[in-house]
Amino acid sequence: MNGEMDEMEKGGMKGMHGKGKMEGMKGSMKGMKGKGKMKGGCKGHGKGMKGMGGKHGMHGVEEPQKEYTYVKAVETGFDETVAKVKEELKKEGFGVLSEVRVDRLFKEKLGLEMEPYVILGACNPDYSSELIGIDINSGTFLPCNLVVYVKEGKTHVSLLLPTKAMSITGNDELLEVAGKVEEILKGVVERV
Numbered sequence: 538m539n540g541e542m543d544e545m546e547k548g549g550m551k552g553m554h555g556k557g558k559m560e561g562m563k564g565s566m567k568g569m570k571g572k573g574k575m576k577g578g579c580k581g582h583g584k585g586m587k588g589m590g591g592k593h594g595m596h597g598v599e600e601p602q603k604e605y606t607y608v609k610a611v612e613t614g615f616d617e618t619v620a621k622v623k624e625e626l627k628k629e630g631f632g633v634l635s636e637v638r639v640d641r642l643f644k645e646k647l648g649l650e651m652e653p654y655v656i657l658g659a660c661n662p663d664y665s666s667e668l669i670g671i672d673i674n675s676g677t678f679l680p681c682n683l684v685v686y687v688k689e690g691k692t693h694v695s696l697l698l699p700t701k702a703m704s705i706t707g708n709d710e711l712l713e714v715a716g717k718v719e720e721i722l723k724g725v726v727e728r729v
Contacts, residue, residue, distance in 0.1 A: 553606075555598040557598055562684060566673050575576075582685070583612075583617070587599075594636060601632065604698075604701075605697065605701040605702075606695045606696060606697055606698060606725055607695070607696045607698055607722075607728065608693055608694070608695045608696075609693065609694050609726050609727065610691050610692070610693050611692050611693070611694060611696075611729055612692075613692060613729075614692060615653040615685065615686075615687050615692050616690045618685050618694060619655055620729055621673075621728075621729045622657060622694060622726075623657070624723065625725040625728050625729060626657075626659050626683075629661070629721050629722075629724070629725060630661050630662075630663065631659040631660060631661045631681075631721075631722075631725075632659070632660055633657050633658065633659055634658045634659070634660050634680050635656070635657070635658035635680065635726050636655060636656070636657055636658070637655065638654070638660075639651075639654040639655065639656060640652065640653050640654045640655075643675050652686065652687035652688065652690075653685070653686065653687045654684070654686040654687070655684065655685050655686075656682055656683075656684050657683045657684070657685070658680035658681070658682055658708055659681045659682075659683055659716070659722070660679060660680040660681065661721075664714060664718050665680075665719065667714050667723055668711060668714050668715075670706065671710045671711055671714070672706065672708060672710075672711060673712055675703070675706070675708075678699070678702050678703060678715075680722060681696075681697065681699055681718060681722060682696075682697045683696050683722070683726070684696075684697075686728075689716055694726050694729050696719075696723065696726050697723050699715035699716075699718045699719045699722070700712060700715045700719050701715055702715070703715040714715050
């Protein structure tokens with residue numbers, strides 16, 4: 538902070554009424570040094586807190602885990618699991634509008650190696666039209682994402698919970714529809 542004050546004194550504070558005012562401010566700033574400072578510093582405000590993930594002064598305090606996905610480990614391989622998810626979605630009237638092979642994308646664009654990982658964007662026209670009819674901007678939550686990935690040799694299916702995503706709207710009508718969709722998609726995950 539003293540360096541900033543020195544810079545201000547040199548160039549940008551010419552409109553102040555004399556150097557005495559600046560010296561007084563400098564003295565006041567020095568008196569604040571150390572007060573209100575968090576133990577270990579704060580990322581972006583002095584020394585970073587290594588290993589704390591940006592948790593400001595939260596030594597030893599666990600942040601509550603927010604469950605926003607529904608995940609199931611399965612016995613089948615990656616390709617078989619992706620096919621099964623698509624099959625189960627179709628049975629429920631959901632189509633896969635988008636399919637992003639994240640592992641291939643990262644390999645091509647970043648040169649990163651990772652185990653197979655795909656994001657499937659699933660949509661049911663009936664529920665989608667109902668949501669958009671309630672709130673035209675709810676389309677930003679569509680399609681519903683399911684992920685199939687391999688971690689440590691084991692295949693997993695993960696669903697972003699529609700009620701968690703929609704909860705930020707505070708709209709009970711949207712949440713009601715999202716709840717119906719969520720139950721159907723949880724069933725899909727369970728049957729894989």
